[in-house]
Amino acid sequence: MPDLLTLTIESIDHEGQGIARNDGKTVFVEGGLTGETVEVRITRSKPTYDKGVVERVVKESAQRVTPACPHFGVCGGCSMQHLDARAQLAAKQRVLEDNLQHIGNVKADNIFPPIEGPHWGYRHRARLSVRHVVKKGAVLVGFHEKKSSFVADMRECRVLPPHVSALLVPLRELIAGLAIRDRAPQIEYAEGDGTPKLVLRHLEPVPDGDMAALRAFAAAHNVQWYLQSKGPETAIPLPGEEHTLGYALSEFGLRYSFQPTEFTQVNPHINAMLLRRAMRLLELKPTDRVGDLFCGLGNFTLPIAQQAAFTYGIEGSAGLIKRARDNALSNGLAGKTDFAVANLFEIADDWFDGLPQLNKLLIDPPRDGALAVVNALPHADTGRLERIVYVSCSPATLARDAAILTHLKGYRLRGAGVANMFPHTAHVESIALFTT
Numbered sequence: 001m002p003d004l005l006t007l008t009i010e011s012i013d014h015e016g017q018g019i020a021r022n023d024g025k026t027v028f029v030e031g032g033l034t035g036e037t038v039e040v041r042i043t044r045s046k047p048t049y050d051k052g053v054v055e056r057v058v059k060e061s062a063q064r065v066t067p068a069c070p071h072f073g074v075c076g077g078c079s080m081q082h083l084d085a086r087a088q089l090a091a092k093q094r095v096l097e098d099n100l101q102h103i104g105n106v107k108a109d110n111i112f113p114p115i116e117g118p119h120w121g122y123r124h125r126a127r128l129s130v131r132h133v134v135k136k137g138a139v140l141v142g143f144h145e146k147k148s149s150f151v152a153d154m155r156e157c158r159v160l161p162p163h164v165s166a167l168l169v170p171l172r173e174l175i176a177g178l179a180i181r182d183r184a185p186q187i188e189y190a191e192g193d194g195t196p197k198l199v200l201r202h203l204e205p206v207p208d209g210d211m212a213a214l215r216a217f218a219a220a221h222n223v224q225w226y227l228q229s230k231g232p233e234t235a236i237p238l239p240g241e242e243h244t245l246g247y248a249l250s251e252f253g254l255r256y257s258f259q260p261t262e263f264t265q266v267n268p269h270i271n272a273m274l275l276r277r278a279m280r281l282l283e284l285k286p287t288d289r290v291g292d293l294f295c296g297l298g299n300f301t302l303p304i305a306q307q308a309a310f311t312y313g314i315e316g317s318a319g320l321i322k323r324a325r326d327n328a329l330s331n332g333l334a335g336k337t338d339f340a341v342a343n344l345f346e347i348a349d350d351w352f353d354g355l356p357q358l359n360k361l362l363i364d365p366p367r368d369g370a371l372a373v374v375n376a377l378p379h380a381d382t383g384r385l386e387r388i389v390y391v392s393c394s395p396a397t398l399a400r401d402a403a404i405l406t407h408l409k410g411y412r413l414r415g416a417g418v419a420n421m422f423p424h425t426a427h428v429e430s431i432a433l434f435t436t
Contacts, residue, residue: 004039004055007032014095014395016079016426018054027052031073033061033083063087068120069158076146078159078424085423089114092418092428096395100416104399106406112417112431115277117269119423121161125190125266128171132181139176141168141187159424164189164196167221174217178210188228188235190260192247197260199226199235214238232261233319249275252303256327262320263296270421274391274431275303277419281389281433282360284308291358293344293373294365298324298337300391304362305336312356313339344373351376361388369397371404380410380436388434393421395428405434412436 009018009032018032020040031054032038038059040052057064067073067081080088093114100106131140131151142154157165175181186201200206200214206227214225215238224243228235237243246257247268252275258264265271278300282290284307292301295313297320305311305328315321321339328337338356345368361377363370369392378384388411392398398416405411411434421429 004041005052006058007038007040009034009036009038012083012091012094014099014426014428016083016091017051022050025050029054031082033064035059036061036064070156071142071152071154074145075143075152075154075157076148077143077152077157079146079426081424085119088423089116089418089420092420092426095428096398096416096418096430099395099399100402100413102399103396104401104403104406106399106402106413108413108416108432110415112277112415114417115270115273115419115431116423117267117273117420120158121165122267122269122423123159124161124192124268125260125264126160126164126188128168128187128189130175130184130187132175139172139181141171141175160189161191163222164191167223170217170221174213177213179207180204180210188261190245190264192245192258192264193255194245195243196223197226197243197245198223199228199260201228205229211238226260228261235259235261249303251276252306254302254306254331256297256299256302257330258297258323262323265299265421267421270419270429271299274419274421274429275300277431278362278389278391279303279307281415281431282362282387284360288360289356289358290360290362291355293361293363293370295324295339296320296364298327298339300362300364301337301339302328302331302333305333308360309336310356311337312358313337314342314344315339316341316343316345344370347372347376349376352378359384359386361385362391363388364391365397367394367397369394369401371397371401374401374404374409377405377409380412383436385411386436390432390434392430392432393427395430398430398432402432402434410436 007020011019018029020027026049028051038054039056041055042050042052044051063084065084072081129151140151142152145152183203188199190197225238226235248255288308289310290304290308292313295301295315301313318341321341324339328334414433414435416432419429
């Protein structure tokens with residue numbers, strides 16, 4: 001095999017890699033775009049496929065753009081900055097449709113217009129790795145390098161808000177001066193509608209000198225620190241401090257409180273638009289009784305409760321259910337909601353029969369999807385469920401679950417579309433509507 005192969009990129013896969021053929025063998029090409037002719041260096045060879053990277057673009061796609069971030073190609077946070085933003089969205093829509101067709105053998109009656117927002121500065125939470133590199137005599141703070149456990153040498157990040165990106169270098173300097181610099185592997189960032197929060201994961205107690213350095217950094221950079229000694233539930237403000245963290249949904253007049261290690265959507269702009277789309281698809285009436293499965297801290301539950309007679313939120317985390325109840329109470333919706341803790345990945349086939357009477361569902365599972373849930377839902381012919389809105393962060397598991405809902409349970413996939421929750425990455429968020 002020659003050192004470099006000249007190949008034509010036929011399409012882009014679900015990871016943002018170009019797909020080419022070499023003597024009938026599939027080659028996944030990092031950095032290649034549809035229609036381009038590229039010179040490729042093979043990095044891995046398997047019996048049924050090869051993997052490679054672009055060394056030179058011979059014929060460039062009209063959709064290729066210059067990446068805005070100087071760390072693109074090294075940092076593993078983004079994989080599609082070299083592709084025009086509109087073309088990224090189209091590629092994600094194709095991934096969704098291909099998964100529905102090839103995995104689920106289903107086709108949506110309609111393709112919803114894509115949901116999109118700002119392309120830069122959109123991340124309002126991130127998990128940054130910290131590494132003291134003794135050989136370099138320096139501390140690195142950022143995302144991992146592409147397909148590596150090494151931390152990228154980052155000095156800025158264009159998908160973080162500018163005021164957070166500007167903290168990367170000062171954070172390196174801060175950690176380098178701490179006594180526990182070798183025992184602080186992670187900084188988690190979370191922001192709502194107030195001061196940014198930084199959570200320092202530490203593997204041994206933080207000495208007084210380090211505590212003073214954290215307080216000085218917070219005052220200088222307008223942030224607030226939390227310390228996390230073990231699991232996410234152990235995150236607490238610095239001794240003697242109290243912080244509040246929340247986000248508002250102004251369209252609905254709602255405000256949610258949360259802790260910096262609790263799950264909230266990374267992109268608040270897309271979250272608000274996704275909520276609006278979900279509410280419209282549910283076609284809520286004052287008599288509706290709606291289930292919100294994988295409800296988290298009530299992100300979808302509370303807007304639904306404003307328009308329905310009753311909303312029932314179910315979530316596997318007892319901590320998030322407590323947060324959801326508190327948020328319902330603080331927004332005056334406790335009387336129209338109820339919540340329960342349940343492991344929705346391990347439920348019996350007759351589980352739905354034991355729930356309060358519901359006529360519509362919102363399902364928003366993690367990447368593993370909602371296999372046990374859809375298997376437990378009543379058949380469409382029973383008329384018990386009129387509408388199911390499924391919000392997905394994995395096209396593959398959505399397609400798998402859609403196959404059950406349509407082929408086994410008798411529902412119809414009325415529409416599906418993408419939401420660009422993570423611009424410049426291959427991550428595909430989507431929303432689908434099933435009806436009887």
